[in-house]
Amino acid sequence: xxxxxxxxxxxxxxxxxxxxxxxxxxxxxxxxxxxxxxxxxxxxxxxxxxxxxxxxxxxxxxxxxxxxxxxxxxxxxxxxxxxxxxxxxxxxxxxxxxxxxxxxxxxxxxxxxxxxxxxxxxxxxxxxxxxxxxxxxxxxxxxxxxxxxxxxxxxxxxxxxxxxxxxxxxxxxxxxxxxxxxxxxxxxxxxxxxxxxxxxxxxxxxxxxxxxxxxxxxxxxxxxxxxxxxxxxxxxxxxxxxxxxxxxxxxxxxxxxxxxxxxxxxxxxxxxxxxxx
Numbered sequence: 001x002x003x004x005x006x007x008x009x010x011x012x013x014x015x016x017x018x019x020x021x022x023x024x025x026x027x028x029x030x031x032x033x034x035x036x037x038x039x040x041x042x043x044x045x046x047x048x049x050x051x052x053x054x055x056x057x058x059x060x061x062x063x064x065x066x067x068x069x070x071x072x073x074x075x076x077x078x079x080x081x082x083x084x085x086x087x088x089x090x091x092x093x094x095x096x097x098x099x100x101x102x103x104x105x106x107x108x109x110x111x112x113x114x115x116x117x118x119x120x121x122x123x124x125x126x127x128x129x130x131x132x133x134x135x136x137x138x139x140x141x142x143x144x145x146x147x148x149x150x151x152x153x154x155x156x157x158x159x160x161x162x163x164x165x166x167x168x169x170x171x172x173x174x175x176x177x178x179x180x181x182x183x184x185x186x187x188x189x190x191x192x193x194x195x196x197x198x199x200x201x202x203x204x205x206x207x208x209x210x211x212x213x214x215x216x217x218x219x220x221x222x223x224x225x226x227x228x229x230x231x232x233x234x235x236x237x238x239x240x241x242x243x244x245x246x247x248x249x250x251x252x253x254x255x256x257x258x259x260x261x262x263x264x265x266x267x268x269x270x271x272x273x274x275x276x277x
Contacts (some may be wrong), residue, residue: 017046017067017170043174047196049100052076054107065170065177065195066101068204069094072195073103075207079234081113081144086210088112140229140252143236143260148217150241152185154273157244157265159187160222161273167192168224180205180223182216190219198225199234206238216240227264229253236260242275249276 048066052059052073059082064072070092077083088111093104160183165171167189168179180201181192191212193204202223209216220242221235227249233256235243244265249257254276257264264276 017065019044019046045174045176045196051100051102053102053104056104062200064197064200068193069101069103071193071204071207071211072200073105074210075203077105078210079203079206079237081237083107083111084113141233143233143256146236146239146241146260146262148241150185150217152220152242154275156185156187157222157273160189161267163189164222168194170194178224180221182209182219182221184219198223199230202231202234227253229256232256232262236262
């Protein structure tokens with residue numbers, strides 16, 4: 001599809017965060033698909049600069065889907081170990097600007113974890129979990145140790161993966177965003193969040209779980225992305241005992257997960273689930 005024009009038309013549901021684009025369709029190589037030269041309309045996801053402030057002081061700017069920003073702010077704060085508990089964030093305010101969204105969190109300075117507001121020198125792009133970190137010391141932090149008695153069967157993980165598309169309304173519209181879901185031990189999806197960035201989707205999910213008052217250690221997470229090391233760090237920071245992704249983990253992700261006592265899972269080529277302990 002070749003994009004011809006970009007208009008301000010939003011998708012039907014106000015929370016889809018998609019924009020309608022028109023283009024010209026061409027047949028698929030084997031004869032299927034859109035008719036040659038025919039006009040087509042697609043939904044594409046929005047990607048917006050989201051600035052996080054703590055007590056009015058700017059900390060980081062992330063490129064993200066502008067939805068569930070309160071969850072995003074809370075989850076980012078917990079996953080990056082800026083605060084220790086959800087209760088440490090006293091309030092969250094969101095405001096729009098011509099350049100993007102600004103999310104300010106009010107936190108008692110005494111509640112900010114020491115060294116947590118490490119400086120960042122650039123924006124955090126949606127596909128990168130390290131953007132703006134200005135020191136190798138901060139690049140790969142050792143994850144927290146996860147302690148949990150949760151028992152999850154591979155069949156439950158597989159069931160969660162099968163159910164995940166039904167919890168991705170944005171992806172149904174634009175086919176371009178990642179999904180992250182928190183699941184009960186039997187694989188039932190309890191909460192799900194979406195974003196153009198896999199790290200952002202997980203942050204939003206962590207924030208949603210924390211805001212609900214649920215214990216992250218009482219369930220597991222499935223995601224539509226590959227498993228990179230920073231997803232392990234974020235999961236371990238809040239005590240999630242099992243993280244399953246569609247693609248296999250990287251070697252570093254697996255090493256960090258084993259050091260943290262966190263189980264990783266992925267879909268196998270035959271459609272089953274492999275658990276890495």
